[in-house]
Amino acid sequence: MAPPALRIEGLSAGYGRRRVISDLSLPAIEGGGVTALIGPNAAGKTTLLRSLAGLVPARGSIRLDEVELTRLSVAGHSARVAYMPQALPQRVALTVLEATLSALMSSPDGASDVAEAQSRALRALERLGISDLAMRGLDELSGGQRQLASLAQSIVREPTVLLLDEPTSALDIHHQLRVMQFVRELAEERGIIVVIVLHDIAQAARYATRVVVMKQGAVAADGPPDAAITPAMLADVYKVAARVERCSHGFLQIMVDRALDEAGVQARSVAPPST
C-alpha cells in the first residue's frame, strides 16, 4: 500500500486580522519519513503545525490523501492527526498512565475495550522508556518527565499524522537522542507522516529525512538535510555566519562562528580563547 501523503496548497493562516502564513504550498509530505520544520523565532512554525492540526483557522487546502482536512470537524481531525503542543502538560492530579489512557479514550478511533487501551498505553510508555512513571502523578514530575508523558499521549493514539512542536526542548541530551531516534523509527515502522518543529538544527540534520526552513511565514528552503541546511541559508534565515561540515561519523555538523546584523554584516562577537 502506498504511504499516506499530506498536501498543502495555497495555505494562509493567522490570528484574527493578523496573517502569519500567506499562500504557502509544499510538495507532498509522505509517510515513512520525518519532516523537520526549522526557522527563527516567530517564523510561523507553530502556526503552520497548528493549522495542520485544525487548531488555527486556515484558508487554502490541506489534503491527507483524498480527505480535505480544512473541512473536517475537530473529531474528524483528531481521528487522523495527533498534535503535541510546545507547552508542557498541566500539573493535574492524574497519573501518567491515566493521562495516556484518557488521550486514547478521547480520540474517536480509541481502543475498543479497556484492557486493550491499557495495554496500548503501557506499550507507549515502555517505548519511551518511562514505564517507571506510569503510576506517578503529572503534578509531581519534572519538566522533562512531563514532556515525555505528553509525547506518550500523542503517540498512543497511533495517528496517521503526528505533529510534534519542540518535543525535546525540556530533555537532557540522552533523552533528546532517544526521542529523536524513536520518532524516526516510529515513522519508518508505521509508515506515518511525522512533522516536527525543532530549534536544534543539528538534530534536524541528523534525524530528519526532509527539512523545511521557514522565514517570515514562507518556505525559505525545502529538501534533504544536506540540501536545505547550508551556510547561505543560515546567513539569510538565521543571520549567522556558520560552517556546515560532515563529521567522521557522517553526520552534518553546524559550526556557528558569529551572529550577523540585519544587513548580513558581522556583529560584535567574543573572540576565541588564544592557545
Ligand SMILES: Nc1ncnc2c1ncn2[C@@H]1O[C@H](COP(=O)(O)OP(=O)(O)OP(=O)(O)O)[C@@H](O)[C@H]1O
Ligand atoms: N495566539 C496568537 N495571537 C496572535 N498572534 C500570534 C499568536 N500566536 C502566535 N502569534 C504570532 O504569529 C507569529 C508566528 O508565531 P509562531 O508561534 O507560529 O512562530 P514560531 O516560528 O513557532 O516561533 P518560535 O520559534 O518563537 O516558537 C509571531 O509573530 C507571533 O507573535
